[in-house]
Amino acid sequence: MNGKHITKLGFERAAIGLALAAATERERAGVDRGDILTELRAVQADPAAYTAGVYAPLAAELLARAAERDSKAGVALRDRPLPYPVWGEDLIEPGARAQMDVAMRLPVSRAGALMPDAHVGYGLPIGGVLATENAVIPYGVGVDIGCSMMLSVLPAAPGGLATDEARALLLKHTRFGAGVGFEKRDREDHAVLHEAAWDDQPLLRHLHDKAVAQVGTSGSGNHFVEFGTLTVDTPDLGLDAGEYLAVLSHSGSRGFGAQVANHFTALAQKRHPGLNPAAKNLAWLPLDSEDGQAYWQAMTLAGRYALANHDLIHARLARALGERPLAQVSNSHNLAWRQVVDGQDVIVHRKGATPAREGQLGLIPGSMADPGFVVRGRGNAGALDSASHGAGRALGRRAAANTLAKKDVQAYLAQRGVTLIGGGIDEAPQAYKRIEDVLARQNELVDVLARFTPRVVRMDTGSEDV
Template sequence: MNGKHLIKLGFEKEAVGLALKAATAREGAGLARADILHELGAVQAAPQDYAGGGVYALLAQMLLAQAAAQQVRAASALRAVPLPYAVWGADLIEPGARAQMDVAMRLPVSRAGAMMPDAHVGYGLPIGGVLAAENAVIPYGVGVDIGCSMMLSVLPMLPGALKVAEASGLLLRHTRFGAGVGFEKRDRQDHAVLHEPTWEEQPLLRHLYDKAVNQIGTSGSGNHFVEFGTLSLAQPDPELGLEAGEYLAVLSHSGSRGFGAQVAGHFTALAGRLHPGIDKVAQKLAWLPLDGEEGQAYWQAMNLAGRYALANHDLIHARLARALGVSPLAQASNSHNLAWKEVVDGQELIVHRKGATPAAKGQLGLIPGSMADPGYLVRGRGHAPALASASHGAGRQLGRRAAQNALSKKDVQAYLEGRGVTLIGGGIDEAPQAYKRIEEVIARQTDLVDVLAEFRPHVVRMDTGSEDV
């Protein structure tokens, strides 16, 4: 008997050696070839019956391992074609982002999806992508800055009551930006999120607790900002408790700092190990079953990061309001890098919004432009084909390096001056010209949200970019 006989019988190449060894032992015991082939066929058909011991035990154990590996590969196999999904502002979206969304819609756990008009290429799911999955959470479907969010405070002051120099001084004293940056211990504020027992429920969260304490009430780098500006409300809004008119307002964009990024990295690695055979194009979309230990741990950490991110906004706005000696007339906030359990077509799914604003019917949301362009306070319309979502901003049209190469300080400064914006920090990689026109993005999603008010920035603080403006 040789390997050809066994391959013809259906044994994979890796198992042929063990099958030959067992066959040789049976030949030595006086069995005929036909009888040995019959036994080998029985082992192949029901390896679990032979794995406990005997001449065929090692072969049976290998066959069981091969079958288990095949199950893993099958469970991770992508669909041949993506599920259909709706796109808003297709003319504004680069082909690379569409290609990433196509891959996401080929995942075996995907059930529905949508793309917002600010969409552009990201890691895994495109930024501006919305993906509903069944019993699965995808760390890179949420993003690295877990819980990245917006907050608006409408103040009982006219916009002209706060001069540029005073606004600049307030932002310099009461906000902090950048990786690893926090307030001095004597100036650090407390928040209820830091006293949650959740921090003690995972080794990773215990490890990250001190970082969270040190950075509470601060903002990250990149496109995070805190700004004073004018909120223009065309009509009275009883829900907000505001009359029509113009108000001084504070708008902020920040996330969960390094805490969220480390959670994302840790659980993305775990997801990759659960799906070793996943197609290379989908490696950054590896998922965690939500009913598994890893999935439950990520869900817990993700939601804590979301609460921590909103706590940062709470403290930023509280500092500024206290410094001005006022209490906000109204506030609104939303996360746009998170996953939620939602009912879609009668089924509970995990809806990932990576750079997308929740826009359920009646839900308030904030869609910013850039450091010098307007942002909008909106109310969701609960549009089902969009999975009750809207854009989270204008969306980049130039990557950071491309912006640095294509734009000059002179051009950016002229843009800022033309719109009456004073910038503290910021870099050319965050220049307004690096973003799509927010007015065009808003115009592409009138069926997703109703615009309630426009916010125009006047004094903006950001982290110092790779090249300051």
């Protein structure tokens, strides 16, 4: 362990020597470097929890500097995070807990919860749910505003669509990747593109052309469109029990949403220049401020635009098959909602979390080769009416690309009869937690109504295609 490792963590100059001294002592005790770096991140996130022991001098320095910054900025974090429930704690990495702890120290925070698919993100962890008073946090929503799921159940038997035909349909009627859109002659219209909100802000006017060019398409990363088999065992979806051909998609608000997120995050950070560095990406906008109202308008528009992308994707594929869906289910999982919690009006941020009010339908996918599920919310108040949004990553993208072998991923796909178009090693099923484990940790949050088994999957190309 040396100073370069400490500097990369973002410690200020006065704290580097103290951090290195503590790290050296931990090394002498036989702790490996990776665990020490994890511990140091935890001290960064919540120094008040380390005021005794080997990290005490470092924690004291961090607390002193934080108090100085908070004094200058007029904004102080709580000494301790508010308590919050965690589902599937055994599945969640320490870094995600540390990020959630920081979020619960914000002066505007009122309640929170962590879902079993949680892992480290920017600001609020993926799988984090946070309720705030009169404040909206752009990075509490995320960069891909309105990222969402949609399922269409078609009146056809799963075996009626051959693999080659499914593959050809996905190649013709879907588009993936940063900056990608349909050719102008093939572009479709949607009512969301004609909403008056686009003219209310210079930023939205500027981004309208981008939204038009990318409507009906999907991004990169873990976005997908896939054909598969939906197995229904209950009448809750208005369908007879049995197996159906279905389309499942995961997409968001494309470049439009990303630019909205970054623009308003910069404004929030400018509003709180002395905020503790650990909370920098949790900078908030008062909802009753001009910037807060502007973000809320842009965020909700981006959420509607994301669902419009799903509408067009599913309409294209259904039209190409000459079918009309028997049923559709959709939900957003990167958004903020107005909600009443313990009798108080708050803003509930769900960053990678599925809304799960009592009776509300939602979708929780697995991976490119693992099943997804249609669920019904149980309205758990402790979870702020939320559930996981998927399986959640077990390996970061770089770790997955560096440790997983292409032949093992291909074998996994073959064993499950999945045909993949695109997709990278960084999105391999082995990079994710087991969806069955995640579901087992949230029986209090949702009931499972149906199971979707992927068969032909299209994604953007990754760092290395599978």
